[in-house]
Amino acid sequence: MTKSPLNFVVMLGSLRKGSFHAAFAKALPSLAPANVKITILQSIGQLSIYDGDAHADGFPAPVVAIGEAIKSADGLIVVSPEYNYSIPGGLKNALDWLSRLPNAPFSGKPVSIMSGSPGPIAGARMQYHLRQVLVFLDAIAFTRPEVMIAGINGKVDVDAGKITDETTANFVKAHLEAFAAFAERIK
Amino acid sequence: MTKSPLNFVVMLGSLRKGSFHAAFAKALPSLAPANVKITILQSIGQLSIYDGDAHADGFPAPVVAIGEAIKSADGLIVVSPEYNYSIPGGLKNALDWLSRLPNAPFSGKPVSIMSGSPGPIAGARMQYHLRQVLVFLDAIAFTRPEVMIAGINGKVDVDAGKITDETTANFVKAHLEAFAAFAERIK
Amino acid sequence: MTKSPLNFVVMLGSLRKGSFHAAFAKALPSLAPANVKITILQSIGQLSIYDGDAHADGFPAPVVAIGEAIKSADGLIVVSPEYNYSIPGGLKNALDWLSRLPNAPFSGKPVSIMSGSPGPIAGARMQYHLRQVLVFLDAIAFTRPEVMIAGINGKVDVDAGKITDETTANFVKAHLEAFAAFAERIK
Amino acid sequence: MTKSPLNFVVMLGSLRKGSFHAAFAKALPSLAPANVKITILQSIGQLSIYDGDAHADGFPAPVVAIGEAIKSADGLIVVSPEYNYSIPGGLKNALDWLSRLPNAPFSGKPVSIMSGSPGPIAGARMQYHLRQVLVFLDAIAFTRPEVMIAGINGKVDVDAGKITDETTANFVKAHLEAFAAFAERIK
Numbered sequence: 144m145t146k147s148p149l150n151f152v153v154m155l156g157s158l159r160k161g162s163f164h165a166a167f168a169k170a171l172p173s174l175a176p177a178n179v180k181i182t183i184l185q186s187i188g189q190l191s192i193y194d195g196d197a198h199a200d201g202f203p204a205p206v207v208a209i210g211e212a213i214k215s216a217d218g219l220i221v222v223s224p225e226y227n228y229s230i231p232g233g234l235k236n237a238l239d240w241l242s243r244l245p246n247a248p249f250s251g252k253p254v255s256i257m258s259g260s261p262g263p264i265a266g267a268r269m270q271y272h273l274r275q276v277l278v279f280l281d282a283i284a285f286t287r288p289e290v291m292i293a294g295i296n297g298k299v300d301v302d303a304g305k306i307t308d309e310t311t312a313n314f315v316k317a318h319l320e321a322f323a324a325f326a327e328r329i330k
Numbered sequence: 331m332t333k334s335p336l337n338f339v340v341m342l343g344s345l346r347k348g349s350f351h352a353a354f355a356k357a358l359p360s361l362a363p364a365n366v367k368i369t370i371l372q373s374i375g376q377l378s379i380y381d382g383d384a385h386a387d388g389f390p391a392p393v394v395a396i397g398e399a400i401k402s403a404d405g406l407i408v409v410s411p412e413y414n415y416s417i418p419g420g421l422k423n424a425l426d427w428l429s430r431l432p433n434a435p436f437s438g439k440p441v442s443i444m445s446g447s448p449g450p451i452a453g454a455r456m457q458y459h460l461r462q463v464l465v466f467l468d469a470i471a472f473t474r475p476e477v478m479i480a481g482i483n484g485k486v487d488v489d490a491g492k493i494t495d496e497t498t499a500n501f502v503k504a505h506l507e508a509f510a511a512f513a514e515r516i517k
Numbered sequence: 518m519t520k521s522p523l524n525f526v527v528m529l530g531s532l533r534k535g536s537f538h539a540a541f542a543k544a545l546p547s548l549a550p551a552n553v554k555i556t557i558l559q560s561i562g563q564l565s566i567y568d569g570d571a572h573a574d575g576f577p578a579p580v581v582a583i584g585e586a587i588k589s590a591d592g593l594i595v596v597s598p599e600y601n602y603s604i605p606g607g608l609k610n611a612l613d614w615l616s617r618l619p620n621a622p623f624s625g626k627p628v629s630i631m632s633g634s635p636g637p638i639a640g641a642r643m644q645y646h647l648r649q650v651l652v653f654l655d656a657i658a659f660t661r662p663e664v665m666i667a668g669i670n671g672k673v674d675v676d677a678g679k680i681t682d683e684t685t686a687n688f689v690k691a692h693l694e695a696f697a698a699f700a701e702r703i704k
Numbered sequence: 705m706t707k708s709p710l711n712f713v714v715m716l717g718s719l720r721k722g723s724f725h726a727a728f729a730k731a732l733p734s735l736a737p738a739n740v741k742i743t744i745l746q747s748i749g750q751l752s753i754y755d756g757d758a759h760a761d762g763f764p765a766p767v768v769a770i771g772e773a774i775k776s777a778d779g780l781i782v783v784s785p786e787y788n789y790s791i792p793g794g795l796k797n798a799l800d801w802l803s804r805l806p807n808a809p810f811s812g813k814p815v816s817i818m819s820g821s822p823g824p825i826a827g828a829r830m831q832y833h834l835r836q837v838l839v840f841l842d843a844i845a846f847t848r849p850e851v852m853i854a855g856i857n858g859k860v861d862v863d864a865g866k867i868t869d870e871t872t873a874n875f876v877k878a879h880l881e882a883f884a885a886f887a888e889r890i891k
Contacts, residue, residue, distance in 0.1 A: 271829065569718070601803050609796050
């Protein structure tokens with residue numbers, strides 16, 4: 144059976160150049176099933192802090208562009224670290240801007256979440272907060288297998304943008320396959 | 331019995347000029363017990379998005395100033411709306427910056443949370459996410475009575491910076507008294 | 518277009534005879550779309566507290582029966598109050614038992630949550646905790662519109678098992694229609 | 705300086721005989737500071753499921769006894785596994801019963817939480833749900849260091865009721881010292 148092509152986009156929650164999560168995100172396209180194309184969205188780091196007055200003046204151009212890319216995608220993958228037991232402020236700020244777009248880019252959209260940390264909890268606390276946000280955004284959050292990479296700093300090659308730990312790479316592959324099947328199911 | 335003087339600072343999670351929460355925050359000093367001085371911290375709206383590379387270049391001046399004000403205060407009051415079922419990105423971003431300060435301004439600090447919304451849930455979802463963040467920050471979150479103001483838009487005078495609904499004003503007074511006693515207890 | 522028949526089952530989180538939530542649950546079948554049959558599952562109140570040693574002796578008969586009913590249903594509706602800002606212990610205990618069943622009754626199952634309270638928050642805190650549990654159970658939680666009935670005590674007729682407030686009844690109707698469409702979509 | 709004596713009680717969330725958490729709880733008294741006495745409360749496993757009708761008939765004897773023990777203690781330690789990404793139903797059921805006691809045993813009480821799991825997340829999801837419950841109960845939840853023991857099955861001797869891993873034992877010692885100082889501070 145030929146599977147229909149799927150187009151996933153990736154939103155990245157960390158901004159620094161040597162980010163483990165950025166390396167992780169860069170590795171995703173090569174781990175995707177054959178019918179799945181994965182593109183990394185532009186950075187959310189240049190956005191101003193959401194402010195109702197600024198909003199009244201219109202949306203920043205990157206918000207519009209990211210919103211359109213999500214709207215037209217078959218699924219969204221959020222790759223992010225946890226900051227202070229919750230969603231990084233910058234990622235949440237991007238979601239706050241995007242949530243006001245009239246085209247409601249998240250509505251009915253399949254969403255996968257991936258996180259890691261140098262320690263063992265691996266972003267779990269961020270993931271459940273993000274899931275609660277996704278309820279308001281009316282997205283359909285993918286459940287399992289959950290991707291929480293403990294010791295992520297030892298499992299990626301930051302310069303090459305690769306996952307170097309084979310078990311991790313295979314697990315991410317399996318997640319992407321399951322997420323693709325999920326996106327297909329609810330398309 | 332004379333109570334010792336207490337110095338509380340207020341962090342505001344919403345940025346627009348006509349904000350109901352800003353009006354609410356402005357009303358707090360006049361509702362505080364006689365021994366309690368309440369000061370509103372400077373805006374968190376001009377901060378850049380937290381970024382490990384930017385951090386390596388040093389802290390923005392407002393982060394340092396806010397951090398020092400919290401560190402030397404007897405308690406922190408966070409007044410904030412809920413955005414997308416969680417903490418506003420801008421507020422979380424400020425906490426992300428502040429959390430990296432070497433003087434750990436939140437550690438052992440009594441924290442009160444106040445929120446409202448035009449609808450009935452009144453920021454509850456934001457409050458419990460913020461409480462989880464406060465665990466990491468090692469703050470001591472005040473419990474009850476919780477301040478969640480349903481229909482906040484009809485209970486404040488935005489221009490005057492006042493709480494116009496008497497029941498609400500009295501409830502906030504009672505909360506501030508209880509929070510002051512709590513801050514006193516753990517001083 | 519004829520819609521295919523759907524079979525939903527209802528798990529009830531409160532046990533007392535005069536329960537507002539029991540009345541609410543009883544009202545659901547008459548508010549369902551024509552193609553949807555809704556059945557209330559047997560009580561979870563007689564279960565023993567989950568215990569690994571008891572589990573080793575086998576599953577209680579009601580756990581097996583409830584598990585089979587959920588497994589063969591097209592969707593599950595949980596109707597429950599909030600106890601102490603979270604899931605009632607009895608409901609969580611039932612889920613703990615059911616989660617160990619080898620047939621994994623929740624896996625891939627569409628789940629809707631409905632709650633209310635005499636006060637304004639209306640079970641919101643219970644709902645997000647339950648959603649986190651549903652992630653582990655690999656269920657697919659329906660998002661919106663969320664059913665959180667403030668002032669539920671004034672909106673149901675406990676003796677008749679009816680929703681007496683028309684706005685509420687219509688809202689629940691709309692929710693059931695949307696949930697049925699969701700269950701159809703991911704079938 | 706002589707420290708005043710402190711009396712802590714332990715509530716255990718798992719019931720089976722060979723429980724890792726039971727072994728962990730049994731080890732606590734020997735790891736406590738000299739001025740701290742730790743007693744394990746009676747089992748919560750024999751309680752019926754909370755039910756408003758049953759409640760109207762009075763409290764079960766164990767609920768009254770546990771409530772009095774907590775009320776007169778200087779602090780409560782909850783030792784529990786995580787079930788299905790949340791609080792075990794049996795533990796939550798005990799809290800539901802206890803929360804209705806007229807003497808409000810949790811009000812203003814310092815509470816520490818300890819958990820573990822064979823895997824890496826180590827009960828974190830249970831802990832944050834429990835913290836939310838503690839807000840309603842008006843308890844004062846201790847923050848850090850948090851005790852989340854990954855791989856708990858390899859770190860306790862179930863028969864002897866001991867923590868066999870030295871790093872873990874020392875970490876628990878440090879936690880108990882910090883919790884005792886916290887309980888002292890807010891006494």
